[in-house]
Amino acid sequence: xxxxxxxxxxxxxxxxxxxxxxxxxxxxxxxxxxxxxxxxxxxxxxxxxxxxxxxxxxxxxxxxxxxxxxxxxxxxxxxxxxxxxxxxxxxxxxxxxxxxxxxxxxxxxxxxxxxxxxxxxxxxxxxxxxxxxxxxxxxxxxxxxxxxxxxxxxxxxxxxxxxxxxxxxxxxxxxxxxxxxxxxxxxxxxxxxxxxxxxxxxxxxxxxxxxxxxxxxxxxxxxxxxxxxxxxxxxxxxxxxxxxxxxxxxxxxxxxxxxxxxxxxxxxxxxxxxxxxxxxxxxxxxxxxxxxxxxxxxxxxxxxxxxxxxxxxxxxxxxxxxxxxxxxxxxxxxxxxxxxxxxxxxxxxxxxxxxxxxxxxxxxxxxxxxxxxxxxxxxxxxxxxxxxxxxxxxxxxxxxxxxxxxxxxxxxxxxxxxxxxxxxxxxxxxxxxxxxxxxxxxxxxxxxxx
Amino acid sequence: xxxxxxxxxxxxxxxxxxxxxxxxxxxxxxxxxxxxxxxxxxxxxxxxxxxxxxxxxxxxxxxxxxxxxxxxxxxxxxxxxxxxxxxxxxxxxxxxxxxxxxxxxxxxxxxxxxxxxxxxxxxxxxxxxxxxxxxxxxxxxxxxxxxxxxxxxxxxxxxxxxxxxxxxxxxxxxxxxxxxxxxxxxxxxxxxxxxxxxxxxxxxxxxxxxxxxxxxxxxxxxxxxxxxxxxxxxxxxxxxxxxxxxxxxxxxxxxxxxxxxxxxxxxxxxxxxxxxxxxxxxxxxxxxxxxxxxxxxxxxxxxxxxxxxxxxxxxxxxxxxxxxxxxxxxxxxxxxxxxxxxxxxxxxxxxxxxxxxxxxxxxxxxxxxxxxxxxxxxxxxxxxxxxxxxxxxxxxxxxxxxxxxx
Numbered sequence: 031x032x033x034x035x036x037x038x039x040x041x042x043x044x045x046x047x048x049x050x051x052x053x054x055x056x057x058x059x060x061x062x063x064x065x066x067x068x069x070x071x072x073x074x075x076x077x078x079x080x081x082x083x084x085x086x087x088x089x090x091x092x093x094x095x096x097x098x099x100x101x102x103x104x105x106x107x108x109x110x111x112x113x114x115x116x117x118x119x120x121x122x123x124x125x126x127x128x129x130x131x132x133x134x135x136x137x138x139x140x141x142x143x144x145x146x147x148x149x150x151x152x153x154x155x156x157x158x159x160x161x162x163x164x165x166x167x168x169x170x171x172x173x174x175x176x177x178x179x180x181x182x183x184x185x186x187x188x189x190x191x192x193x194x195x196x197x198x199x200x201x202x203x204x205x206x207x208x209x210x211x212x213x214x215x216x217x218x219x220x221x222x223x224x225x226x227x228x229x230x231x232x233x234x235x236x237x238x239x240x241x242x243x244x245x246x247x248x249x250x251x252x253x254x255x256x257x258x259x260x261x262x263x264x265x266x267x268x269x270x271x272x273x274x275x276x277x278x279x280x281x282x283x284x285x286x287x288x289x290x291x292x293x294x295x296x297x298x299x300x301x302x303x304x305x306x307x308x309x310x311x312x313x314x315x316x317x318x319x320x321x322x323x324x325x326x327x328x329x330x331x332x333x334x335x336x337x338x339x340x341x342x343x344x345x346x347x348x349x350x351x352x353x354x355x356x357x358x359x360x361x362x363x364x365x366x367x368x369x370x371x372x373x374x375x376x377x378x379x380x381x382x383x384x385x386x387x388x389x390x391x392x393x394x395x396x397x398x399x400x401x402x403x404x405x406x407x408x409x410x411x412x413x414x415x416x417x418x419x420x421x422x423x424x425x426x427x428x429x430x431x432x433x434x435x436x437x438x439x440x441x442x443x444x445x446x447x448x449x450x451x452x453x454x455x456x457x458x459x460x461x462x463x464x465x466x467x468x469x470x471x472x473x474x475x476x477x478x479x480x
Numbered sequence: 481x482x483x484x485x486x487x488x489x490x491x492x493x494x495x496x497x498x499x500x501x502x503x504x505x506x507x508x509x510x511x512x513x514x515x516x517x518x519x520x521x522x523x524x525x526x527x528x529x530x531x532x533x534x535x536x537x538x539x540x541x542x543x544x545x546x547x548x549x550x551x552x553x554x555x556x557x558x559x560x561x562x563x564x565x566x567x568x569x570x571x572x573x574x575x576x577x578x579x580x581x582x583x584x585x586x587x588x589x590x591x592x593x594x595x596x597x598x599x600x601x602x603x604x605x606x607x608x609x610x611x612x613x614x615x616x617x618x619x620x621x622x623x624x625x626x627x628x629x630x631x632x633x634x635x636x637x638x639x640x641x642x643x644x645x646x647x648x649x650x651x652x653x654x655x656x657x658x659x660x661x662x663x664x665x666x667x668x669x670x671x672x673x674x675x676x677x678x679x680x681x682x683x684x685x686x687x688x689x690x691x692x693x694x695x696x697x698x699x700x701x702x703x704x705x706x707x708x709x710x711x712x713x714x715x716x717x718x719x720x721x722x723x724x725x726x727x728x729x730x731x732x733x734x735x736x737x738x739x740x741x742x743x744x745x746x747x748x749x750x751x752x753x754x755x756x757x758x759x760x761x762x763x764x765x766x767x768x769x770x771x772x773x774x775x776x777x778x779x780x781x782x783x784x785x786x787x788x789x790x791x792x793x794x795x796x797x798x799x800x801x802x803x804x805x806x807x808x809x810x811x812x813x814x815x816x817x818x819x820x821x822x823x824x825x826x827x828x829x830x831x832x833x834x835x836x837x838x839x840x841x842x843x844x845x846x847x848x849x850x851x852x853x854x855x856x857x858x859x860x861x862x863x864x865x866x867x868x869x870x871x872x873x874x875x876x877x878x879x880x881x882x883x884x885x886x
Binding site for chain 2: 043045189263265266331333337338339340342357359361362363364365366367368369370371374377378379380381382383384386396397398399400401402403404405406407408409410411414420421422424425440441442452455456457458459460461463464465466
C-alpha cells in the first residue's frame with residue numbers, strides 16, 4: 031500500500047554551488063581505490079597482494095567474519111598498493127587501471143527467473159552485495175538475514191544532494207531489472223520513495239514490482255531511515271534493507287550484461303567549484319580525476335558525500351563507495367573578533383539569533399569553522415525539531431553516553447543511523463558530536479544485542 | 481584587530497602544555513574565545529555548523545533582560561522620590577531618578593558578576609573544564625530578583641552559594657538541577673529573611689530625609705495580603721507615597737507599567753513583555769513553558785476568585801498575574817532550559833504546575849505573600865520526573881507498535 035507522508039520537522043540548508051544539469055566525463059582516473067573504512071565495522075581479509083593483476087569484478091578482500099561477502103575491483107589493472115594506517119589497519123586498496131578494461135564474466139540471466147538464493151549468490155560473488163545496507167546498525171546487510179522490506183529513496187534531500195531524476199533519466203531497463211533482483215530478496219515489499227509534488231522521472235514513475243510512496247517536506251525526508259520510520263519501522267528483531275537508487279541500476283546492469291560495471295554519475299558541487307555539474311565516473315575513482323582544474327584557489331575541503339555526512343578526502347583521495355556527490359567548500363581557520371556579538375550577515379543559522387531568517391532564499395557559502403566550542407547540553411528542544419521520528423533524540427544520545435544498552439534499545443537505537451541525526455549535529459548549540467555518538471551507540475548495541 | 485590576535489598568539493604558549501601557566505589554561509581560553517570566535521574547524525561529523533553557539537544564546541538572553549534592568553534603575557529612583565514626597569510625578573526628574581537608581585543597582589550587578597565569574601573561573605581552573613557562558617545570564621538575573629536595599633555582602637554570599645552549591649557541585653552549567661539565580665534568591669530568603677521581605681527593603685530611604693505621611697513601604701502583594709476582609713483590593717491599593725490608585729483599572733495600569741515597589745527587575749510587566757517578545761521571536765525562550773505557566777497561573781487565580789474566602793483570593797486574576805514576580809518568573813526563570821523539563825510535553829506540564837502552584841503558594845503562604853520562586857524551584861526538582869514519564873510513554877507507545885505489527 032503506497033503512502034503519502036508529509037514530513038514537518040527538519041530543515042533545508044541552502045548552500046551555494048548546486049550542480050547544473052549537465053553531464054560530462056571525468057578525466058581518466060590514474061588510479062582507483064576501494065576503502066575498507068567505507069564499510070563500517072568491516073575487518074577486511076586481503077585476497078590479493080601488491081603487484082597482482084585483477085579484472086573488473088575480481089575479489090580484492092572479504093569480510094574476515096563472513097568470507098562470502100566479497101569486495102571486488104571496480105576496474106581491471108594492477109593492485110598498486112595496500113595503504114595501511116595505525117595498527118596496520120587497511121585504509122585503501124589502490125588499483126592502477128589498464129587502458130583496455132577486462133571484465134570477469136558472471137553467469138547471469140534475467141533476474142525475474144532466478145531464485146532469491148541465486149540472486150544473493152551472484153551479488154555476493156560480484157561484489158555488489160555491499161551496496162545493500164541494513165537497519166538496525168547501518169552496516170552492510172547480512173546475507174543470511176530476512177528483511178521485512180527493502181527501501182529505495184529516489185531523492186536526496188541533503189544540502190547540494192544530486193538529483194536522481196536527472197542522473198537516472200533513460201536508465202529504465204537497468205533500474206527495473208535491479209528492482210526485480212531486489213524483490214527476490216525480501217518476502218515484503220520493495221518501497222520506492224519519491225518526492226511528492228515534484229515531477230517524477232518516468233524511470234521512477236513507471237517502475238513496476240515496487241510500492242511507491244511519496245514524501246514531502248525538508249531534509250531529512252530523503253533519508254531512508256526517516257522513510258522506514260514512517261512506513262515500516264524497524265522493531266526489535268526485525269531487519270530492513272536499503273539500496274541507493276544508482277546502486278539499483280548497477281545491480282540491474284549486472285544482471286543484464288553479466289559483467290561488473292560500476293559506472294555512476296556523481297554531482298560535483300559546492301561554493302568552491304567553478305562550474306558545478308554532473309560527472310560520469312566510476313566507484314572508487316580518484317578525486318583528482320574529478321576536480322582537477324575545476325576548483326577555486328584557497329584552503330579548501332573536498333568532501334566525498336554531502337556536507338553533513340560526507341568524509342573529508344582531500345585532493346589526493348578517492349570517491350567513497352556509497353557517495354554520489356563531491357562537495358567542495360572553504361576551510362574556516364580564521365578567528366573572528368567577537369564573532370558571538372557581530373551581526374554576521376554572511377553566516378547561516380537555523381535559529382533566529384542571526385539574520386539568515388530574513389533571507390530564506392539566499393544561498394550560503396559556508397566554511398568549516400566550528401562557530402563555537404563544545405559545551406554540555408544547555409538548550410533543549412533543538413534536536414526534536416530536526417528529527418522527524420517519534421522518539422526522544424537527546425535522551426537516546428544520553429543513554430549512549432552512559433552506555434546503557436537496554437535504554438538505547440527502548441529509546442529507538444534500532445531505527446536510527448548517524449545520517450538521520452546529522453542535522454541535529456549541525457544545529458547543536460553545544461556542538462555535540464551527535465553522529466559519532468550515535469555510531470558508537472550502534473556499535474555497542476550491535477555487539478551486545480546482535 | 482590583528483594586534484590583539486597577536487597578543488593572544490604570543491601569550492598562548494605560556495598557557496599551553498609545558499608553559500609557565502599551564503594550570504590556568506582554561507581561564508586563558510575563556511578570555512581568548514570571548515575576544516575571538518576561534519578558528520577551530522570541524523573534523524568528524526558535519527563539515528559545516530550552525531552559526532549559533534552558547535555565547536550568542538546567552539548574550540541574547542541578556543539583551544532580553546536590558547529593558548527590565550533599565551526600568552528597574554529608574555523605578556528604584558522613582559520609588560525613593562515618591563517616598564520622600566519629591567518629584568512625585570511620573571515624568572518629573574527622569575534623570576535624577578535614573579541616576580539615583582543606577583547608583584543603587586549597578587553595584588549589585590557588579591558584585592554579582594564579579595563574584596560569580598570569579599568562582600566560575602576558579603572552578604574551571606581547578607576542575608579543568610571550560611568556563612561556561614551560563615553565568616552571564618545568572619549574573620544578571622540575580623540582581624533583578626533582589627530588593628534594591630540588599631547589602632552587597634549578602635549578594636556576594638548568595639552568589640557564592642548559588643554557583644557552588646547550585647551549579648558546580650553538579651558539574652557546571654548544563655548539569656544543575658535548580659535554577660542558579662533562584663537558588664541565590666532562595667538562599668537569601670531563608671538565611672536573611674529580614675532583608676528579603678517585609679516593608680523595609682523595597683524602597684531606598686535615607687535617614688536624613690523624612691518619608692511622606694502614610695508611607696508604609698508595602699508592596700502590592702503585601703497590601704493584598706493585609707487588606708481588611710471584604711474590602712476591594714482595586715480601590716484600597718495605594719502607591720509608595722500613600723496615595724490610593726482609586727480603581728482596579730488604575731492599579732492594573734500601575735502594575736502593568738511597573739511604577740510600584742518590588743524587586744529591582746520584576747515590577748514592570750511591560751519591560752518583561754518586551755524581553756519575552758524578544759526571547760520568543762528568537763526561539764531562545766520556550767513558548768510552551770511561558771504559555772502553560774500563564775495558563776496555570778490564570779487557572780489558579782480564577783479558582784481563588786470563585787472561592788473568594790478573603791481579599792487576596794478575590795483580587796482580579798489579571799491583577800494577580802501582574803503583581804509580584806509572576807511575569808518575571810514566567811519569562812526568565814521557569815524557561816531556564818537546563819532546570820526546566822526538556823521534552824515538549826514535559827514543558828507543558830512543568831510550566832502549568834509552576835504557574836498554578838506559584839499563585840497557590842502566594843495566597844496560602846502564611847509567612848510571606850509570594851510563591852513563584854518556591855513553585856519554580858519545586859518544579860525544577862520535579863522536571864526530571866515529568867520527563868521520565870513522558871519518555872516512558874514514548875517507549876511504551878513504540879513497544880506497542882512492535883506487537884501490533886507482529
